[in-house]
Amino acid sequence: DIVMTQSPDSLAVSLGERATINCKSSQSVLYSSNNENYLGWYQQKPGQPPKLLIYWASTRESGVPDRFSGSGSGTVFTLTISSLQAEDVAVYYCQQYYSTPITFGQGTRLEIK
Amino acid sequence: EVHLVESGGGLVQPGGSLRLSCAASGFTFSSYAMSWVRQAPGKGLEWVSGISGSGGSTYYADSVKGRFTISRDNSKNTLYLQMNSLRAEDTAVYYCARIAAADIFDVFDIWGQGTMVTVSS
Numbered sequence: 248d249i250v251m252t253q254s255p256d257s258l259a260v261s262l263g264e265r266a267t268i269n270c271k272s273s274q275s276v277l278y279s280s281n282n283e284n285y286l287g288w289y290q291q292k293p294g295q296p297p298k299l300l301i302y303w304a305s306t307r308e309s310g311v312p313d314r315f316s317g318s319g320s321g322t323v324f325t326l327t328i329s330s331l332q333a334e335d336v337a338v339y340y341c342q343q344y345y346s347t348p349i350t351f352g353q354g355t356r357l358e359i360k
Numbered sequence: 361e362v363h364l365v366e367s368g369g370g371l372v373q374p375g376g377s378l379r380l381s382c383a384a385s386g387f388t389f390s391s392y393a394m395s396w397v398r399q400a401p402g403k404g405l406e407w408v409s410g411i412s413g414s415g416g417s418t419y420y421a422d423s424v425k426g427r428f429t430i431s432r433d434n435s436k437n438t439l440y441l442q443m444n445s446l447r448a449e450d451t452a453v454y455y456c457a458r459i460a461a462a463d464i465f466d467v468f469d470i471w472g473q474g475t476m477v478t479v480s481s
Contacts, residue, residue: 285465287467287468296455296471297397297405297455298471299467299468299469302466302467308469338404340404340405342405342467342468344464344466345465346465347410348419348421349464350407351405351406352404
């Protein structure tokens with residue numbers, strides 16, 4: 248199984264500042280035949296289902312604000328929120344869809360400082 | 361508009377069974393793989409099972425293999441999860457999610473609101 252490990256577990260950032268969440272996979276999720284990283288990022292607000300933010304490690308889902316960006320390749324990935332807004336308070340999860348079982352990181356709770 | 365609506369959750373005794381349903385609308389159901397993901401109270405996301413768009417391929421987490429069965433009826437635009445031999449650790453909100461391709465190796469782009477399953481005596 249591919250283990251996804253996020254850091255930190257929780258993060259407090261001031262409004263307007265940058266937030267960075269890291270995700271490491273226990274093995275590469277880069278598929279050589281198409282050169283795509285099978286890595287997604289989700290945002291979950293209290294009482295709501297998860298919402299897709301980023302897929303293929305760096306492609307923003309339609310309608311997601313451009314302050315959200317994803318980067319990385321192979322086993323190391325990052326979700327960056329360039330200027331934190333109040334509505335970004337949530338838990339963020341990375342996910343690999345390279346192989347089954349599909350696995351999620353443990354989540355990173357983002358709060359306002 | 362694309363919608364997924366889960367139903368069938370509830371309180372069940374250990375060892376009992378439940379069948380969850382997920383009604384899909386607003387897209388060509390058979391063109392997309394589907395999945396179930398659960399979230400225990402206060403915990404993170406756990407993938408449970410997935411099924412290809414045709415229904416010909418199914419996948420399970422080890423924690424539910426042999427107890428849960430995923431299926432779909434493309435004529436009714438509905439996804440199912442038959443859950444047998446339920447345990448306390450199966451207590452969770454169960455989400456239905458659309459996968460952004462016909463096979464399961466893609467992101468989960470649409471999620472339902474979830475249905476709560478509680479296993480307790």
